[in-house]
Amino acid sequence: MRVIAGIYKNRPLEFRKTKQIRPTKQIVKKSFFDTICPIIHDAVFVDLFAGNGFIGIEAVSRGAKKVFFVDRDDTFIKKNVQNLNISSDKFEIYRMDVFNFLNLNVVENADIIYVDAPYSLKIDDLVVFLLKKIKKDAIVCVESNKMVENERVFKIKQFGNSILNYLR
Numbered sequence: 001m002r003v004i005a006g007i008y009k010n011r012p013l014e015f016r017k018t019k020q021i022r023p024t025k026q027i028v029k030k031s032f033f034d035t036i037c038p039i040i041h042d043a044v045f046v047d048l049f050a051g052n053g054f055i056g057i058e059a060v061s062r063g064a065k066k067v068f069f070v071d072r073d074d075t076f077i078k079k080n081v082q083n084l085n086i087s088s089d090k091f092e093i094y095r096m097d098v099f100n101f102l103n104l105n106v107v108e109n110a111d112i113i114y115v116d117a118p119y120s121l122k123i124d125d126l127v128v129f130l131l132k133k134i135k136k137d138a139i140v141c142v143e144s145n146k147m148v149e150n151e152r153v154f155k156i157k158q159f160g161n162s163i164l165n166y167l168r
Contacts, residue, residue: 001054003084004030006061014079015052023052024116024143028159032141033058035155035166036112039139040064043111048098053077055114060090067091068110070101098126107133116143124149131167140167 047056
């Protein structure tokens with residue numbers, strides 16, 4: 001896996017693939033960043049269920065002002081930000097449960113939130129909770145194996161069994 005674009009373009013990323021961690025496919029990552037390209041520069045970006053940190057690192061590479069990585073295991077996130085020499089003022093890592101993180105109210109200032117929860121998680125409940133916390137013009141993208149049931153969905157893109165659900 002490599003960074004697709006930006007200041008870290010083509011730099012390799014370390015990863016671990018397990019039953020709990022499935023790295024986002026390059027085509028899915030590219031589509032997501034093509035969609036949010038006009039608003040990524042200077043955005044506050046939250047990567048929920050960050051896994052290996054690929055999405056948040058791509059956001060930093062493309063000009064996000066600050067990225068918040070959230071996952072119970074931050075091993076590979078730390079390795080990747082260190083290997084890329086990403087400035088510590090560009091990111092914060094929260095090694096914790098996503099629901100506990102959402103109670104910290106950090107997402108209230110986020111411009112873009114990417115959610116790549118385990119496919120076994122009941123994602124609709126998380127989305128409802130998250131939408132109550134964010135500012136009005138924030139964009140939430142949920143990578144899942146199903147469509148999100150919510151009236152605030154404005155775009156859906158499918159790639160095999162991966163579906164990107166965009167909400168505002």
